[in-house]
Amino acid sequence: MSQHPEAAARFIADNERMAWHDRSIWNARKKRDLASHSIEEWEQLRSWASDIKEHTLAHLDHYLEVFEKQATANGVKVHWAATAEEHNRIVLGILRENEARHMVKSKSMLTEECHLNPFLEANGIEVIDTDLGERIVQLREEIPSHIVTPAIHLKKEDVSKLFEEKLHTEPGNADPTYLTREARKHLRAHFLACDAALTGVNFAVAETGTVVVVTNEGNSDLGVHLGKVQIHSMGIEKLIPKWQDLGIFTRLLARSATGQPISIYTSHYTKPRPDVPMHIILVDNGRTEQLSREHFRKSLACIRCGACMNTCPIYRRSGGHSYGSTIPGPIGSILTPGKDLKKYSPLPFASTLCGSCSDVCPVKIDIHDQLYRWRQIIAEEHLLPKYKTIPLGLAGRIFARGKRYDQAGRIARWWLRRLPAWMVNSRLNAWSKHRDLPNAPRNSFKEWYEQNRPHGS
């Protein structure tokens, strides 16, 4: 079971580091605000993007077939994988067919989801993640803690130590420019030595059979153009119908993700180079199941910008690793329970339901409503822990009857005014872990209103 509360408690135990993490990620949210506010028609773009994604999901079978036909006509080999295992076997098959043993990979949350690296490594393939952040977490044998900035949980001193050990950089030199240049040299050698490249996909255009990959570092293209075979792995929900739709999505993606007006490289791979095979793998791995759930279908519209994470008060203060799932944060908390409800049942509760995630989502996913729906399903399926069911059951009985509620309120206020503070804010009261309860008033709001409401109303 993913134990978000326990993992989060460990994260916040280092108060200073938590505050740093919170500030640092809030910074990304602020940049997103500046970038989105500079576009007058932002809300219109969100509506179009949402409608296009809903349209595509409603006709996904059609667009998948159109895409396959177009890509095949472009000289690309298209594969279908119902599961993660099938996907991994297809990748291995392509590598063996091309006698490739050294693969460079640019960022792909899908291959994280499929656990591709350990599978390939067990089969004698060297896999090098080439996005700087992703390479850092790979060297640390961790998973990304954020879908856009995988190593956001680390300080530069952590990276310095890691590079000193693995890349033999100068001890104690934590200058980000120095560390980035050393990583550049290290990765350039791998690019030049690679014989295969695999990338994720941001958008796949059905009309033209094109896959679009967005990076700031240029790592996707260096791999793809230097390898002897290129592979693009994509979830089936990455499709969009038309070439012109890219106009809408490219305007939204980087502004939502990092606050940039556009990422540095937006690469459109349509046809292979002469004599270099190009493969696209269409992966289901639970997506059609999510599509079948009416209330959670819209979660498949996600374009993986990470804005919901950057704005989430829980994510910022608990870190991506606390979620125990490939995709953390609000969007991860509505996608992952669909894979294994029992295992991931704590995730929909890792939210204040404040709704900020839904507000910043560039494709208008009703994230907080879906979190709430998962909570209801989890309660119905009796997957809640006792520390939730017992107080909730009690509260339910009190809230159900007006008189009982008034009476309970009176008793609680009476005791709260008389009990010593150390008892009110004791360890039993989880709410008071980091703050004290305010003083209880003499009257309830209801009583106050009865006395103060204007006459005649």
Next chain:
Amino acid sequence: MDPKKQILDRIRSIRQAPKPYPPQAIESQEKDLAEAFTGMVKLSGSTLLRFEDQQTMIDEFVKAGHPVNEWVSTWDPLIRMGASEAGKITDARIVISCAVLPGKFGVAENGAVWVPEEAMGQRTIPFLAEHLILIVHAKDLVATMHQVYAVNQPGSYGLFIAGPSKTADIEQHLVLGAQGPLAHTVILLG
């Protein structure tokens, strides 16, 4: 079972209400495109140089002491002046200090330049060069991404480039020069 059939059957078994493709009416935003483009290029950590025309650029920029014979290009005037042809660079290990490529369109809202495969000589050039210079004509500027996708074509391969390669993966410190070029210049003609 055939995974393709399995996936498609699964999708078809799900009852979903048809949802129309949304009509989009994108208004072209008439403003000073060159000014907006210039601002965005500079914002991304790039240099922008503007010349009246090609000849002025050659006289005032290329001939101002630059080692053209060390450059790589697909642009005839530069090749005639001694730059190597980008299509003929066969070894990816050779250090390319500077590549000069013609861009096809520039986008005012974000400073991105559309570079189709034909303009690269080969696909690796924009990434292996340590300094990338893109040339764009002012008449080829468009306001937004909508307008550029209305005119550019997928071709075999093409991309938008919006600055020097960069990363902020180490503690959100922006570093220019990640895996691709360390420096980026856009030359605006006209």
